[in-house]
Amino acid sequence: MIMMFTLFIDTHFKDVIISLYKNENLLDFIIEKNVNTTSQVTMPIIEKILERNNCNKKDLNRIVVCIGPGSFTGVRVGVTIAKLLSYLLNIPIYTITSLELAALYDNYNHEEYGIIENNGLFKAKFKNKKIIGSIQYEKTQNIPENIFINSNIVLSKLLVNFSILKKSSSFLVNPLYIKELNINKK
Amino acid sequence: MNFKITSKSVEDTMELAQNIESEKFPGMIICLDGELGSGKTVFVKGFAQALGIKDTITSPTFNLIKEYDDGEAKLYHMDVYRLEENDQSIDFSEYFDGEAISIIEWSDLISESLPNERLEIKFKIVDENVRILKITPYGKKYEDLCEAIL
Amino acid sequence: MKDIFILAIESSCDETSMAIVKNGNEVIGLSTNTQIPIHELYGGVVPELASRMHTENVLYVLDDLLKKTNFKLENIDAVAVTCGPGLTGSLLIGIEAAKVISYLYNKPLIAVNHIIGHIYANALTKKLNFPALALIVSGGHTNLVYMKDNYKFEILGGTLDDAIGEAFDKVARVLDLKYPGGPNIEKLAKNGKTTYKLPIPMNNQSMDFSFSGLKSGIINLVHNEIQRGNEINKEDLACSFQNIAVDEVVRKLEIAINKTKVSNVIVAGGVSANTYLRDKITELTKKYNINLGIPDLNYCTDNAAMIGAAAYYLYLKKDFSDLNLQPQPNKSLN
Structure with missing residues (x-):
């Protein structure tokens, strides 16, 4: 039986979520909540999770990364790490948005989901x-009343629902910002 | 409520800053706006001096935020000249929610991230040495401060 | 001794740069992506935009470097990265990329100070000799530093307000010049004369610098001329400003030379690309018969090669960092 190890990286907001999968099964995960300095903890968590599962870095077959939307800085940490891992290990990279994760974890029980951010929220409607x-x-x-904010993280659902992940290439993976930058051209 | 002060020299601006410092409180936020050379950093120097900070206050234009720990209160000196509206790379709440005093130059540029309560000072250049400072308090604490010194 | 190859990454501001440097002085390859054309549209570096572009470009720069040098990452001895000073969001990208490389290839991670990088840019041209006086002239820093030996710094003087590069940028704005201000002022100044009278900064024996008076002088002059309805000769104004600012720097350098009696001077920082500055300092060091280290024009502005040079000494001292390395936007020489 072919063994595929997948690493999932989600740093889109205040929590750092890293999970490891053997085929579609969740093998292990580490969630560090309310992280002020994403860059300080993310790589150490990745190192820890691979080590404690005796997974050699070169054994990783696949990377899945959350590209946001969320905190610009937070997302960039995860995305940069994911891009480099995919490029250097020469393994495929898949992306998923924070809204899609919220809907997935909630079993698509609601029609509209929201991700809270400092001054507002990101929202999206779902069907099928x-x-x-x-x-x-x-x-x-x-x-707003019709928008559901999910607070459960059900990592085991991720690879089982593989078709919702978007295949990409390391060079092309970039954060999804959504918010416009109001910069004035001089 | 707002106040107009004429500053005839660098010393006048620094004196005003020192007067404001004497009424300082934890978490105080002062917003400075005005053209290049209008005296914003001079104000900060005066304020820092009154706080007992020995380090030289230099322009944070490049570094965006400089921290000074050696005064009576911790001071954050920010210059958001290089930021534009809605710039997300800095989480200002980290700075504004604490006990330290924050002074922000070019605060206009981050108006969305500014707290509702703050002291705003607008600097206008009249001539070589003279400036007109328009001071507007937002929030009771700042209104009281202005009543006390001005 | 074995040859040491360091992969260096620099992303402190608006250039994404990577290099492979051998033994701290030989550049095997350098790849830099500059964002200047983008920030030019906005009149200056927009930090959020810079971070976005670093994220977009990081792999292209790495890929380009590896392809043109044909170097295998397995063969590097360490990976070095600028950890500060600089813009947090920008530094972050380089730091995370460096961590992944360090982790995957089991190579030590070396955190490098950007300013020290500028100083060691000189090592790429000529071996550094000590004790030396380092003059740092950049956008964020203007310092006179006494270096007794490698990585031994004693700050003799610094700026009391604006750094010289900052002053150039601000004056450029007043003159309506495009970003980056410094090089554009230099261009204008070439066709100008020093006809405008401006206040000379910190005219005394101190080794500290001050440019805000000069900046204010320009602003006042421009306001006054506009009010009088006079046309401003931008070339002359740029020339007057540049020459006064640089002359002052050179004058302070001379004071420092006399105080420390060094026989080596090293110049560092983006403003060291300025021709007038280079000429004046060369003149000064010739007068005192001192060795001058001034970086090759390719290495004056931000680049990863200088980081690779500065990292070499840290490698020898085994001064390594961990995967929890964070950006230090206000890092100083101390």
């Missing part, structure tokens, strides 16, 4: 497990 329309940002201090 897919986003309809596009992910949008709404600046607000209150959560």
Whole structure:
């Protein structure tokens, strides 16, 4: 039986979530909550999880990374690490958005999901497990009634629902920012 | 409520800064706006001096934020000249929510990230040495401060 | 002694750069992606934009370097990265990339100070001799530093307000010049004369620098001329500013030379690319019969080769970092 090891990296907001899969089965995970300095902890967590599962770095077959939206800086840490791992190990990389993860973890029980951010939220509508329309940002201090904010993380669901992951190439993986930068051209 | 002060020299600006420092409180936020050379950093120097900070206050234009620990209170001196609106690379709440005093130059540029309560000072160049400073307090603590010194 | 190859990464501001440097002085390969054309549109570096572009470009730069040098990462002895000073979001990308390489290939990770990198850019041209006086002139720093030996720094003087590069950038803005200000002022100045009278900064025996008075002088002058309806000769203004600023730097350097009696001077930082500065310092060191180290124009501005040079000494001292390395945006020489 072919053994595929997949590493999942999610640093899109305040938690750092790293999980390791053997084929579609969740082997191990580490979630560090409320991290102020994502860059300080992410690589050490990756090192720890591979070590404690006796997984050699070169045994990794696949990377899955959350590309946001969320905190610009947070997402960039995970994305940079994922890109480098994929490129250097020459293994495929898959991406998923934070909204899709929220919907997945919640079993698609709601129609519209939101990801909270400092000044507002990112939102997307779902139908048949897919986003309809596009992910949008709404600046607000209150959560609108029809938007569901998921708080459960069910990592075991990730690879079982492999088709929702988007295959990419290391060079092309970049964060999904959504929020516009209002910069004035001089 | 706002106040207008005329500063005829670097010393005048520094004196104002020192007066404001004498009414300082933890978590105080001062926003400075005005053209290049209007005296914003001079203000910070005066404030820092009153705080007893020995380090030289230099322009944080490049570094964005400089921290000074050796005064009576911790001081964050920020210059967001190189930032544009909605720049997300810095989480300002980290700085504004604590006990330290923050002084932000060019604060106009990050208006969305500014707390509702703060002291705003706008510097206007009249001529070589003279500046007009328009001071606007937002929030009771700042209003009281202004009443006390101005 | 075995040859040491260091892969260096520099992303402190708006250039994504990587290099392979041998023994701290030979550049095997250098790959740099500059974002200047992008930031030019906005009149200056926009930190968020810079971070985004570093993320986009990091692999292209690495790939380009590896392809053109044909070097295998298994064969590097260490990976070095700028950890500060600089823009946090920018530094972050280089640091995370360096960590992955260090981790995957089991090579030590070396954190390098960007300013020290500028100093060691000189090692790429000529061996550094000590004791030496280092003059650092960049956007964020203007310092006179006494170096007794490798990696031994004593700050003799610094800026009291704006760094010289910063002053150039701000004056460039006042003159409506495009980003980056420094090189554009230099270009204008070439066709100008020093006809404008401006206040001379810190005219005394101190080794500290001050440029805000000069900057204010320019601003006042421009305001006054506009009010009088006079046309401003930008070339002359640029020339007047540049020459006064540089003359002051050279004057302070001379004071430092007399105080320390060194026989070596090293110049470092982006502003060391300025021709007028290079000429004046060369003149000064010839007058005192001192060795001058001034970086090759390719290595004056931010680049990873200088980081690879500076990392060499840290490698020899086994000064290594861990995977929890964080950006230090305000890192100083101390």
